[in-house]
Amino acid sequence: MQAFEYASPKTLKEALALLGSGWNDAAVLAGGTDLLSLMKDGVVAPKRVVNIKEIAELKGITKTATGVRIGAAVTVDELLSNAIVRASLPALTQAAHGITSPQIRNMGTVGGDLCQRPRCWYFRAGFGLLPKHEGTDLVTEGDNRYHAIFGDGAAKFVSASSFGPALVALGAKVKLASAGGTREVDAAKFFVAPSNNDAREVALLPNEILTEILVPVKAGEKSATYEVRQKDAMDWPLAAAAVTLTMKGSTVASANIVLGHVGPTPYWAEKASSMLAGKAITEETAEAAGKAAVEGAKPLSHNTYKVQLASVAVKRALLAAAGVKS
Amino acid sequence: MSEILDPEKREKRKGRGFSRRGFMQGIGVTGAVAPALLPEQAQAQTPPGVMGPGPVAITLNINGKPMKATVEPRETLLDTLRNQLDITGAKRVCDRGTCGACSVLVNGKVSYACSILAIDAQGKQITTIEGFAMSGGKPHAVVQAFVNNDAQQCGYCTPGFVVASKAFLDHNPNPTYEQVKDGLGGNLCRCGTYVGVRKAVLEAAKMMKGGSNA
CATH class of the missing domain: 1.10.150.120 ([2Fe-2S]-binding domain)
Incomplete structure (x- = not known):
């Protein structure tokens, strides 16, 4: 790990003043579960590290007029044990439970989950987001068993965020602050498929801090997250689905289906979402939506298995959200 | 095992004199030396509240006792425990927040000591296995x-x-x-x-x- 300066400001304003215009000028430290590993592996080498855990403005989960505000420095464990979230946004509670290490849940933050870098092993080995070596595309020509099955661009890593799919499905916004002001970005637009190695996988700029997540709570809306994983513990899902359902009686008025870990951003399954309108959620309709959700998937040489996993994740998330026992 | 885990016996053991760890510390293997900067220069270049990148004096509360150490900001709590404070119950295995061998309690919550900066652990109650075993x-x-x-x-x-x-x-x-x-x-x-x-x-x-x- 390269040496760096360290600061632990008490206010957001002080923290923002310590950031620079480039990613190497300063890195934001919250839980540290990703940043420290990236620095140890030399993937990033910031000149300064700014700890944001002492900033009160970034903490707390509160009800707002339209939903719930989650401070970016709220830990995964705090989110998991929060009664407001559990009652009104079960998809988020379920995603938090999917982060299966108690240590990561105690240390890691919600903002950090959204900003964590991809787990692609070529990226982690220093080959960049669009890894190439001597002209060879490392992902398509190499071991891509955990890589993307969706996405037309050059990026073949998968977004590692556990909360991303649920936040996109719920229509959440994230707040990004810089010394010059604050902007709100739709969760769906926060995640970006980079088209070159200098671009990032999130909309955050080097001089910005993600300060809070605003999640709308709509009366009667149901939600769920279902993750498919290789092991019970200590790994990212192979595929995940987050769904929201607004019901009209026993049939669906509107649905949102978002897949996770299948592409460089959470993937909104548009056709599968719209085809559920007017139907009841049953084994059959949920399975059909799961099949529709993975239409157009383009698996790589080693990850065709993910198509089926993603399809089943959609089915099970829909059944869970609707409360149908399978 | 009891000698390793019992703090009183550990103190006595340390009193026996030469240890490999003490020797390594003595010849300065564990810490890099910061580039010399005149205080005025450092002041001019560094905004208030910014520490390092050279060694910084810190105090950690470990197993109920205040302990002093001098660390570069990049040093992890795990390395400070093991290499400076001779508290070696927490193990360094993956060093990437994955395996759990370095687990300690931070304010009562189980955490990976390899993924916490020592400088960031100040003001918190750190409990290692030596503190309760x-x-x-x-x-x-x-x-x-x-x-x-x-x-x-x-x-x-x-x-x-x-x-x-x-x-x-x-x-x-x-x-x-x-x-x-x-x-x-x-x-x-x-x-x-x-x-x-x-x-x-x-x-x-x-x-x-x-x-x-x-």
Whole structure:
């Protein structure tokens, strides 16, 4: 790990003043579960590290007029044990439970989950987001068993965020602050498929801090997250689905289906979402939506298995959200 | 094991003189020397509140005692514990926040010491396995239950598992087997002693309810 300066400001304003215009000028430290590993592996080498855990403005989960505000420095464990979230946004509670290490849940933050870098092993080995070596595309020509099955661009890593799919499905916004002001970005637009190695996988700029997540709570809306994983513990899902359902009686008025870990951003399954309108959620309709959700998937040489996993994740998330026992 | 885990005996052992660790510290193997900057220069270049990149004096609260160390901001809590403070129960294995061998309690919550900067651990109550494994010459219920259930093989993951188990039982005194499995999801054992570990935690839960050195 390269040496760096360290600061632990008490206010957001002080923290923002310590950031620079480039990613190497300063890195934001919250839980540290990703940043420290990236620095140890030399993937990033910031000149300064700014700890944001002492900033009160970034903490707390509160009800707002339209939903719930989650401070970016709220830990995964705090989110998991929060009664407001559990009652009104079960998809988020379920995603938090999917982060299966108690240590990561105690240390890691919600903002950090959204900003964590991809787990692609070529990226982690220093080959960049669009890894190439001597002209060879490392992902398509190499071991891509955990890589993307969706996405037309050059990026073949998968977004590692556990909360991303649920936040996109719920229509959440994230707040990004810089010394010059604050902007709100739709969760769906926060995640970006980079088209070159200098671009990032999130909309955050080097001089910005993600300060809070605003999640709308709509009366009667149901939600769920279902993750498919290789092991019970200590790994990212192979595929995940987050769904929201607004019901009209026993049939669906509107649905949102978002897949996770299948592409460089959470993937909104548009056709599968719209085809559920007017139907009841049953084994059959949920399975059909799961099949529709993975239409157009383009698996790589080693990850065709993910198509089926993603399809089943959609089915099970829909059944869970609707409360149908399978 | 008792000599390693009992703080009083450890103090006596250290008093015996030469140790490999002390020798390494003495010749300065563990710390790089910061580039010399005149104080005025450092002031001019550094905004207020910014420390390092050279060594910074810190105080950590470890097992109820204030302990002083000098660290570069990049040094992890795990390395400070092991290399400077001679508290070696937490093990350095993956060093990437994955295996759990470095588990310590931070304000009572189980955490990976490899993924916390030492400078960032100031002002927090750090509890390592040395802080609770033995008291009054008797092992903690979790430690005793690990022995009773053969819950270790090579032993490298064991201190981390014991710390994680204690933290788990502190919050879940009455767990089911499934809850134990879930609650220890942040620790890996490459020998595969999971069944013994889970049985040990269930036994420790019973022992702690019986008032056995909980």
